[in-house]
Amino acid sequence: MIKIRRANIDDLKEIYRIEKESFPDPYPYGLLKAFLFHPGVYLVATINEKIIGYCIGIIRNENIGHIISIAVDKDYRRRGVGTILLKTTINELMKLGAKKFRIEVRESNIIAIKLYEKIGFKEKERIPNYYSDGETAIVMFLEQENHQK
Numbered sequence: 688m689i690k691i692r693r694a695n696i697d698d699l700k701e702i703y704r705i706e707k708e709s710f711p712d713p714y715p716y717g718l719l720k721a722f723l724f725h726p727g728v729y730l731v732a733t734i735n736e737k738i739i740g741y742c743i744g745i746i747r748n749e750n751i752g753h754i755i756s757i758a759v760d761k762d763y764r765r766r767g768v769g770t771i772l773l774k775t776t777i778n779e780l781m782k783l784g785a786k787k788f789r790i791e792v793r794e795s796n797i798i799a800i801k802l803y804e805k806i807g808f809k810e811k812e813r814i815p816n817y818y819s820d821g822e823t824a825i826v827m828f829l830e831q832e833n834h835q836k
């Protein structure tokens with residue numbers, strides 16, 4: 688059974704493993720660690736205690752819930768883990784005062800864009816050269832009233 692819980696320092700090795708297999712430009716281990724000590728929401732998904740995904744969200748400008756990163760272990764994708772991680776992160780950010788939610792995504796990352804659209808995020812703007820390799824970012828927003836818990 689898939690469970691969602693708060694991340695802790697013992698989870699970092701597995702979070703970093705998933706990060707490296709998921710992104711061409713993974714966050715450094717130290718940054719993934721630093722977010723554990725940053726106010727916000729840092730969740731892991733587990734199956735039989737094994738970590739199969741993580742999601743980080745923080746509050747910006749008092750009421751914007753900013754999704755920093757989400758990734759699911761390659762072997763466990765397309766089973767709803769990303770959806771439940773993201774929805775739970777949003778629900779927890781709402782408890783911290785978030786009224787709307789922001790996420791940036793590479794314009795080539797069709798799978799992630801579909802996940803965000805399914806949850807209700809809508810494109811607001813595009814930022815050319817946002818990523819280190821020059822790729823454009825799509826900035827997407829979700830309003831609280833459009834979020835189905």
Ligand SMILES: CC(C)(COP(=O)(O)OP(=O)(O)OC[C@H]1O[C@@H](n2cnc3c(N)ncnc32)[C@H](O)[C@@H]1OP(=O)(O)O)[C@@H](O)C(=O)NCCC(=O)NCCS
Nearest residue numbers: 709757758759764765766767768769770792798799801802
């Ligand atoms: C994006 C990611 C987190 C999705 O996780 P997941 O657990 O596979 O997602 P879900 O199973 O909840 O899928 C949710 C929706 O995303 C879309 N989706 C997921 N995988 C897809 C695929 N292979 N092809 C097309 N659409 C897909 C679908 O709309 C899906 O809904 P559906 O199953 O009802 O059709 C995962 O693919 C991942 O870790 N990717 C690498 C890291 C990454 O790109 N993160 C986002 C950075 S901005």
